[in-house]
Each structure stands twice: as structure tokens, then as C-alpha cells.
Amino acid sequence: MKLQPPPTHCHVCLATIPYAPGGALVACRCGVAARALVYPAIFRLRSESAGELIQTEGEAACFAHEDKRAVAACDSCGRFVCALCRIEWGSRVLCPACVNAAEKRTDLLVRSRTLYDNMALVTAIGSAIIFTLSLFAAPVAIYLAIRAFKAPRSLVPRTMMRAWFALGLGLMEVGGWVWLLVFLVMKARS
């Protein structure tokens, strides 16, 4: 998603938005009201340290860098990590290995999901409107609906109603074609 200009600039006149303590409503010079809530994180500096070397014997060392002083323990595996290896993950501290492992098994790194249920629904409805297409599209809709049940779902609450509806519609269309075929064969024989 596209990054926007800094919010400190008015989106109408591009002037800087004045700050009022406590997030009170203030007016820009162009007359447009603005409200800014500021949090302590704005003063937090990024740690760019490469990790301090061990000064005295007996100090805890980083799991990956034996000569560097440990500053934290991984919340997942418990390994000691130096400032370089320390990864802040929301409110937790993880080591790079756990982040790599988490990437494969958790939803925390998911950036996008394919909505197979929407695909199935559009295919099923489209083929119902243009019925001649349904000979090919209905099986595709059924496949996509089944895929929607198996594929990872949306991260946010979302019912499977679309997939069920597409599956039902697709089956009805396939049933219609089977019935038509049987009817034509029977008629030809008689």
C-alpha cells in the first residue's frame, strides 16, 4: 500500500498542522480542523547497535555470536540474543531463527490472502447468467469452492457462505447439463 505524505502537513493547503497538547482539535491556517494524538513511541530511537563485545568472563553471550554480550532472551526458544539479533515483534522479543520458523506457521507475517470463495461465486453466478458458459465454468466454480474450503482463510472474520452458495450453484448447473444430456439421449433413442 502506498505511503502518504507526513500527517504533519495539511492535505488541503500543505501547510504544517499545528500541535495541541492532549490531542485537542486545532485548525490549520486554511481553516480545516485537525487532531493529532502523539504517543511516547515518537521519542524512541531505533537501536542500531551491532552488539557490545563481552567485557568480563561469565557474561551471557549471544547464541549466534559468541563474542557479543546477550541483551535479551528469545520469548519463543529462550536463546540469548545480542542487540544485533534481537528482533522486536510487537510486545515480544524473538531471535532470527524463530522469526524464520514463524514465517511458515503463523499468520503474523501474512501480507495477502487469495479469496477463492469470491472467485467461485463470481464464476458460478456468471455462468448462471450466460448459461452456455456453464458447461465449462460450473466445474471450475465447484473446484474453486472446494479450494476455498482447503486454502488458508482470511485473517479477519469471514463466513464460508459464498463458497457454499457457489458450490450449490455449480452443482445445480452441472446437474442441469447432465439432465439435458440424458434427456437428449433418451429422446434420440425413442
Added chain:
Amino acid sequence: MPPTRSEYKRLPGGRSRLFRRDRLYLGPDHVLLVRSLSFSEEYRRFYYSDIQALVSQERPTRSRRIADWIAIGVAAAAVIALFSTNHPVWGSLLNIVAAAYAWLALRREDCKSWVQTAVGTAELPSLCRARSARRAIALIDERARAAQTPLPPEELARALETPPPLPFQTTASPPAPPALPLAAEASRRPSRLYVAGFAILLALGVFKMYTALSLPRSFPWVMPVGYLVFLALMIVPLLRQGIRNIRGSRAAAVLTSIVIAGSMGTYALSWATSATSRATQDANTRKIYAMLETATPLHVGMAVVLLLLAIWGLMAFLMAEEPGGGTSGTPLTLFGSDRL
């Protein structure tokens, strides 16, 4: 512990486009921005502990008021025309249009919101209406404050006066380009003749609606003359300034209006000139003309087209935001000084 689906709670607000929908969800330790496209969803997370600022800004109300007054004027003119002629079908259609406008007005976007983190600043497109934005920001605010070590308000205010050091080395900003001469800026400003032209088109639309609903039709020369004046008001600034000096939506409104109103003007002119020679026409031609003259839906449709064109043009020229903003004064920013 990865968040499960039930751990996300939808926040108030949302923005829907034709093939895009933006929603915001509260997670256990982050805000999730979900952009739903037709067949996929994109996610973006803003952790409570990383949120530096939440900003919301209302949109200017002047342009909204202009649009409302135009709509009220058109509706009032149409209602007067309907009362004087008593057409229930057109009255019902007008009610439907008014209801649609009211629905759109209620759902109109009237603010913009952003979230600022150490990584950058991102717009929260779902918080585009002031009321829902206030409620959603209050919920995010509560969790962001809980996730971050609090600072006393006076310390926060004092700290804001001193900008924090930048995390990277900045180079000196390049010199500002020389200001454009005022005369050049003035020449780039679109002419007021366009606004006058669209106002005349609006008046023509109202007049056409009135004459369409009040038979027999009178003043046959008003419409051709009105069209000619409109075309003159459009073409003169176009020849003087060129099409490149007016931006996209304005250019589209001008060109579309010239094409459509020009065609209708040609038709109106030929109609008015032929009306003077009706006596010399044969019976069939006179019958066709009489049939066209009594075709109320045709005339009402033309009036609606004129009104829509006029409203489009007026909104394009009156509602467009003028870039600018002075640089005088030393306004405070989130950091206490203008460092951006």
C-alpha cells in the same frame, strides 16, 4: 501465539469503492488494515507499541456547501415545475433522485486519517468519516496508550519542543526552485467564463424542464440562443488558454458539455428555424414535428442531461482544491518545529 480469526474485532468505519474495500480491525497487539480487492485481501499491521501519532483531519466544508446549494436549487426548480404541471411520474422519479442524493450525502467522506510509525506514515482509508473516525481512534488510542510507557503530559509537551535526532544522516536540502512569476500563475488559473457557461447551462436545464412539463411549449428561441451563449462562453477561454491549462475532471466536463450541448443546440436551432416555416411543410412532416413536440419523456430526458452536465461542470470548477498554502509564519508541528 498467532492471532486467530476471533481475535480480530472490526473497528467502526469503512470505505468501499467499485472493486476495493478498506476495513480496520483491532488485533491483540496490533491494528490490522485490510484492503479487500475482488479476489484477494491485503494486510498491513501497525503494532500498538510502534504507533507514534494518530492524525485525523476534516475535509473543507466550503465545497460541500456549494454542492448542497446546487442540489437544493435544482430540486427546488424541479419541484416548482412539477407543482405547476402535476405530473406524478416525474414527481416519483424526482423523489428517487432526492433519496439517492441524501443517501450519498450521508455517506460522504468528510475526513482523512493517518497513522505514523517509525517506518513511515500511512493513510487509514477506512477512517474517512469524522464520526466513525473519532470512535475508532478512541479505541486505538486506548490500546496504544496501554502498550506504551506513559509520559506525563507536561513532559510530553516539553519533549515535543525538542525534535528527536534523526535515525539517519541527512544531507543538506537542495535549494528551492525559483518561484513562478505571478502573471504565469494567473494565466494558468481557469477562466471564470467556464463557471458562467455552466451556470447558463443550469438555467437552460431548468427552463427546459419547465417547458417540457408545461404544454404548450413557449419561447422557442430561448433554447438555441442559450446554447449559443453557452458554447461561446466555453470556446472563448478554451481558445485563449488551451485545454492543457485545465486539469483532468474540468477538461472532461468542458469537452463533454461542448459535444453534447453543441449537438443539442444544433438540433434546437434547426427546430426553431423550421418552426417558422411550418406552413410550407407537407402534412407528414408536420405530423412528425407535432409528435416530437408532445413527447414529454424526450424533453424531460434532455433537460436531465443538461442539468447533469451543468452540475458536473459547476462541481468540477467550484469544488476543486486549489493548491497552495502560504509559507509565512512559523507553525508548530508534532515535533515543535518545521523539520520536514
